[in-house]
Amino acid sequence: MASAATRFPQPGPAPIVETSWTAKDLLDTDTLSLAEINLILDQAGAMKDVRQRQGKLATLRGVAVVTLFYEQSTRTRASFEMAAKLLGADVVNLTASGSSVEKGETLIDTVRTLEAIGADLLVIRHGSSGAPYLAARNTSAGVINAGDGAHAHPTQALLDAFTLRENLGDLKGRRVAIVGDVLHSRVARSNIWALTALGCSVILCGPATLIPRTLEDGTEEGRYMVTDSIEEALDGADAVMALRMQRERQESGLIPSLRAYVRDYQVNSARLALARPGAIVMHPGPMNEGIEIAQDVAHGITSTIEEQVANGVAVRMAILYHMALARQRR
Amino acid sequence: MTGLTLFSGAHVIDPANGIDAKLDVLVDGPVIANVAAGIAADDARVVDATGLLLLPGFVDLHAHLREPGFEQKGTIETETAAALRGGFTTICAMPNTDPAPDDASTVEALKGRIGRDAHVRVFPIGCITRERAGLSLAELSELADAGCVAFSDDGHPVTSPRLFRNALAISRSLGIPISEHSDDPALSAGGVAHEGRVSERLGLRGYPAAAEINAVARNIELAEATGARLHLAHLSCARSVALVADARARGLNITSEVTPSHLFLTEDAIAGPGREPAYDTNARINPPLRTEEDRKALLAGINDGTIDAIATDHAPHATEDKLCEFDHAAPGISCFETAAATILTLIDRGELDPAAAWAALTINPVRAFGLQHRVPGLGTLSVGAPADLVLLASSEAWTVDPARFVSRGRNTPLGGITLTGHVRAVMASGKLWEMGANDD
Numbered sequence: 001m002a003s004a005a006t007r008f009p010q011p012g013p014a015p016i017v018e019t020s021w022t023a024k025d026l027l028d029t030d031t032l033s034l035a036e037i038n039l040i041l042d043q044a045g046a047m048k049d050v051r052q053r054q055g056k057l058a059t060l061r062g063v064a065v066v067t068l069f070y071e072q073s074t075r076t077r078a079s080f081e082m083a084a085k086l087l088g089a090d091v092v093n094l095t096a097s098g099s100s101v102e103k104g105e106t107l108i109d110t111v112r113t114l115e116a117i118g119a120d121l122l123v124i125r126h127g128s129s130g131a132p133y134l135a136a137r138n139t140s141a142g143v144i145n146a147g148d149g150a151h152a153h154p155t156q157a158l159l160d161a162f163t164l165r166e167n168l169g170d171l172k173g174r175r176v177a178i179v180g181d182v183l184h185s186r187v188a189r190s191n192i193w194a195l196t197a198l199g200c201s202v203i204l205c206g207p208a209t210l211i212p213r214t215l216e217d218g219t220e221e222g223r224y225m226v227t228d229s230i231e232e233a234l235d236g237a238d239a240v241m242a243l244r245m246q247r248e249r250q251e252s253g254l255i256p257s258l259r260a261y262v263r264d265y266q267v268n269s270a271r272l273a274l275a276r277p278g279a280i281v282m283h284p285g286p287m288n289e290g291i292e293i294a295q296d297v298a299h300g301i302t303s304t305i306e307e308q309v310a311n312g313v314a315v316r317m318a319i320l321y322h323m324a325l326a327r328q329r330r
Numbered sequence: 331m332t333g334l335t336l337f338s339g340a341h342v343i344d345p346a347n348g349i350d351a352k353l354d355v356l357v358d359g360p361v362i363a364n365v366a367a368g369i370a371a372d373d374a375r376v377v378d379a380t381g382l383l384l385l386p387g388f389v390d391l392h393a394h395l396r397e398p399g400f401e402q403k404g405t406i407e408t409e410t411a412a413a414l415r416g417g418f419t420t421i422c423a424m425p426n427t428d429p430a431p432d433d434a435s436t437v438e439a440l441k442g443r444i445g446r447d448a449h450v451r452v453f454p455i456g457c458i459t460r461e462r463a464g465l466s467l468a469e470l471s472e473l474a475d476a477g478c479v480a481f482s483d484d485g486h487p488v489t490s491p492r493l494f495r496n497a498l499a500i501s502r503s504l505g506i507p508i509s510e511h512s513d514d515p516a517l518s519a520g521g522v523a524h525e526g527r528v529s530e531r532l533g534l535r536g537y538p539a540a541a542e543i544n545a546v547a548r549n550i551e552l553a554e555a556t557g558a559r560l561h562l563a564h565l566s567c568a569r570s571v572a573l574v575a576d577a578r579a580r581g582l583n584i585t586s587e588v589t590p591s592h593l594f595l596t597e598d599a600i601a602g603p604g605r606e607p608a609y610d611t612n613a614r615i616n617p618p619l620r621t622e623e624d625r626k627a628l629l630a631g632i633n634d635g636t637i638d639a640i641a642t643d644h645a646p647h648a649t650e651d652k653l654c655e656f657d658h659a660a661p662g663i664s665c666f667e668t669a670a671a672t673i674l675t676l677i678d679r680g681e682l683d684p685a686a687a688w689a690a691l692t693i694n695p696v697r698a699f700g701l702q703h704r705v706p707g708l709g710t711l712s713v714g715a716p717a718d719l720v721l722l723a724s725s726e727a728w729t730v731d732p733a734r735f736v737s738r739g740r741n742t743p744l745g746g747i748t749l750t751g752h753v754r755a756v757m758a759s760g761k762l763w764e765m766g767a768n769d770d
Contacts (some may be wrong), residue, residue: 031605106654128655129533130609149657151533186533214527 021322024330025136025143028152029194037197041162043318044311051086051314058088063324066092066119068110069146070126075285075309076146076156080123083316089324092119107131111139120327121320124148140330142323150184156284157190159315161198163308164239167280172199177233177275179267180243180292181210182226187284188243196223205233206243206265209254230265237275241282242267242293258291268294280304333359335762336371340379340721344386345689346710355384357717360760365711377762379721382754385688387419387450387718388670389695389709391480391509391587392563392641394662395421395452396738397443399428404646404738407447409666412737413644415765416666417720419758420451420708421644422699425462426484432457432468437476450758451718453479453701458497458508462486467497474504479699480561482509485616485661487545489515491552498558507559507585507699512545512570513617522657524618528597532607534656537618543569550577550584561698562586564643566617568627575636585698587641588628590672591663591743593682595619599743600656611652611659613743615643629676632690633683639695640687642669646739664732664739672744674724674751717760726752 020039029037050057065084067077077093084091096110111122121142124132129149136143147153161171168174176195182188182204195202202224204211211226227233234240245261255261272279281293281303289295298305335357342353342365354369355362393413396404404412413421423440431437437454444452456473460466462483470481481501487510488494494510501508518541523529525536546562550573553560565571565588577584597619602608613619631637645662652659673691676682696702696709707715729748732740755764 027606106650108653126655128657130607131655133607133609134655149533150535183530184533189531189533212530214530 021326023326025132025145026154026319026323027132027136027143027145029154029157029190029197032194032197034197037158037161037194040158040315040318040322041165043322044158044162044315047317047321048311048314051317056086056088059321060084060087060089060324063089063120064092064118065089065121065123065320066094066114067123067146068094068096068114068125070096070124070131071147073125073146075312076125079309079312080146080316083313084320086313087317087320089320107135108138111135111141115139115141121323142327144319144323147186149186150189151186152190153186154190154194155312155316155319156187157194158319159308159312160191160241160282160284161194162315163282163304163311164195164200164280165198166307166311167304168238171195174200174238175203175236176200176239176241177203177205177237178241178243179205179230179233179265180245181249182206182243183210183212184246185243191241192224203227203233203237205230207255207261210249230271231274234271234274237279239280239282240267240272240275241284243284244286245288245292262291266292266294267297269297269300272297278302282308285309333760334363334371334374335757336369336374336376337379337384337719337721338369338376340382340384342384342711343684343688344711345685346386346693347712349711350685355711355719357757357760360717362707362711362713362715362717364713377755381723383722383724385720385722386692386709386711386715387720387756387758388417388691389701390418390421390642390644391561391639391695391699392589393421393423393644393666394426394646395423396646397427398440402648403651405447406443406452407449408736408738409644409646410447410449410452412646412664412666412735414449414756414758414763415736415753416668417670417722417753417756418450418642418666419718419720419756420453420701422453422455422479424482424484425455425457430457430462431473431478432460432462434469434472434476437473437478441477451705453477453699453704455480455482455509457481458483458488459493464488464490464493467493467500470497470500470506471504474506478506479701479704480507480509482511482563485511487511487513487515491548494549495552495556498552498556498560502556502558505700507561509561509563510549511563512542512549514541514544517541517544521618522614523600524597524620526597526621528601532601532609534600539567539569539620539624542567542617543573546570546573550574550582553584554582560584564589564592564617564641565628565631565637566592566620566624568624571627571631571636574631578636585638586636587639587695587698588632588637589643590640590665590669591615591643592619592628593625593632593640593676594672595743596622596625609656610743611654611656612663612741612745614656614659614661615645615663616661629681633686635686638690638698640669640673640690641695642666644737645741646737647741648738649740652741662741663743664735664737664741666737667735668730668742668744668749670720670722670753671728671749671751674722675749678725678750717757719757720753721755723752723754725750728752
């Protein structure tokens with residue numbers, strides 16, 4: 001991590017540091033190069049070190065970060081806010097209930113207003129897939145997708161990748177099983193692109209009604225596959241990620257019951273025994289303990305669930321840092 | 331000056347009369363006077379049509395004019411001007427207006443507006459159910475007497491099979507076809523894109539093919555049971571085409587249509603060509619753009635005559651209806667001004683058989699709705715037919731610029747796309763409109 005440490009800025013006004021990050025926005029992991037992913041992960045490692053040594057920094061003093069959340073969130077919003085404040089940025093938090101359309105103000109008007117107010121970076125969560133793309137096309141501020149519909153959640157994927165790398169080292173050839181409601185999961189989608197770029201094999205697993213059917217023959221170097229068999233998914237896995245099971249999936253008839261889901265797809269110790277010894281257990285949160293993940297597994301010795309949350313702050317610091325610098329250079 | 335106009339040297343195509351040759355066309359006032367080689371008419375205004383295709387004006391079974399009720403999206407005046415520019419001289423107006431034409435008084439009011447403002451011939455389509463709510467039947471006999479050429483609830487399928495069967499039975503006795511948007515909302519509700527590769531990749535709620543296919547099957551069965559004239563609006567799935575072919579093989583008088591959009595585009599139009607998904611709201615349409623396999627089946631359906639008509643489903647929207655999140659975008663494409671060029675491009679690529687395509691834009695839609703009984707000769711260049719015709723420059727390439735649309739709706743996924751073929755001039759009821767060479 002030496003090279004990353006040398007890139008890390010000293011406290012004070014944001015210095016202009018050469019980085020290889022040039023993109024205005026971070027909307028998904030599918031357009032990131034391996035170099036960009038590694039840049040963020042290396043930078044996050046440095047952020048984590050420095051944070052432990054120095055606490056709050058002033059690197060992004062004068063940079064205005066606005067979080068604009070059209071959907072509820074605890075960890076992602078708090079994580080972004082913490083990350084921005086630890087870098088010395090000014091943070092404005094906005095929440096909007098329902099869609100921008102129903103509110104009467106369009107998303108485009110909102111982002112243009114925020115840009116006029118002085119926002120440098122917009123962190124957007126929205127219930128409609130693609131909404132941050134619309135926002136990004138209509139503002140010169142940098143847009144970070146903090147989760148859009150069932151589409152993408154790139155910062156979650158990057159923090160998952162960071163956590164995997166910290167625990168497993170080089171990810172080339174590692175098997176990561178993602179279990180649950182893959183079809184509606186933005187976390188799963190962004191993880192596919194980030195983890196396969198890092199050389200992982202990704203196995204997506206869930207009930208037949210909740211796994212994508214057309215990704216099965218996906219040929220993105222053949223490094224992900226889809227299965228409805230949890231035994232197949234966990235067999236030899238280096239890491240197992242359980243996804244949140246939404247209660248409304250039962251109501252809409254996609255699964256017979258939560259009981260059936262637990263029976264067939266819960267990540268529990270018996271199933272975890274199929275994975276590699278010491279395989280890590282992950283969850284993007286918020287968890288339904290006892291539903292998609294057994295309590296003893298969620299809090300077991302190889303669980304990284306709390307680590308993921310802590311790493312999320314460091315990864316978002318790295319992202320905010322590089323995006324703020326890229327904006328200053330524009 | 332007499333009322334004579336001579337179009338000389340055109341490549342004349344008149345599918346109804348089996349004409350496909352270099353000929354002259356003489357128009358006398360509002361009617362076709364002669365189609366022959368070397369017509370001499372010294373006192374006629376001569377239009378040199380050398381190098382151009384000359385066809386009967388196009389007939390559209392499915393258009394949305396938005397008036398009354400949604401004039402911010404379009405009016406009878408603006409949208410019939412767009413139709414004219416696109417070569418459509420007869421259009422059938424879908425009833426999704428406010429108020430909806432569900433009795434004689436609303437149709438009479440609509441006809442008054444059409445008489446005052448329309449640039450082309452407009453036939454109203456009346457509702458199947460009161461306020462298109464799907465709960466009770468509209469005043470069907472009143473609507474027939476008031477001049478409605480078909481019944482439809484447009485984008486609202488009649489979900490109750492019993493009510494739909496009753497509507498078919500009554501429509502049969504009135505001699506009026508029913509144009510049905512075949513969809514099972516129990517499967518498609520909430521869907522915004524074809525359920526498949528693109529919807530799963532982009533995290534969009536899926537609109538499965540089975541929602542249309544099931545409804546097509548139901549509607550064919552009920553049409554057979556009642557003996558009614560059923561017209562299936564804007565088919566989008568390969569299986570739907572197969573069901574129609576099967577029904578026709580059994581001797582059923584089922585007609586159907588497909589839009590230029592579904593013939594030209596697939597679900598990929600939503601994602602766009604870039605590395606980053608476009609979430610192009612202008613590619614959101616009901617039924618959704620589907621797979622390449624579906625598109626090929628729809629093309630084959632036109633080429634082999636299984637699908638009768640190419641209908642635009644012209645659906646203008648205001649800018650803000652599309653400049654929003656994909657989930658919230660209004661479905662529909664402003665199609666009049668790109669339809670002919672889209673078809674010409676597909677012909678140029680060898681994907682559409684020209685004879686079949688031209689029939690699907692002229693005589694076939696006329697017959698599907700029985701319009702020849704209302705206006706004799708409509709959709710043909712027969713002597714005495716209305717002087718409705720379109721002149722096309724078939725190899726002229728141009729780039730679609732929605733800002734230059736006459737339609738109030740600039741909502742097209744074809745913006746920036748280069749098409750081959752252009753409408754050069756249109757004659758509607760004997761009045762000539764020249765579009766000039768395209769200046770792109």
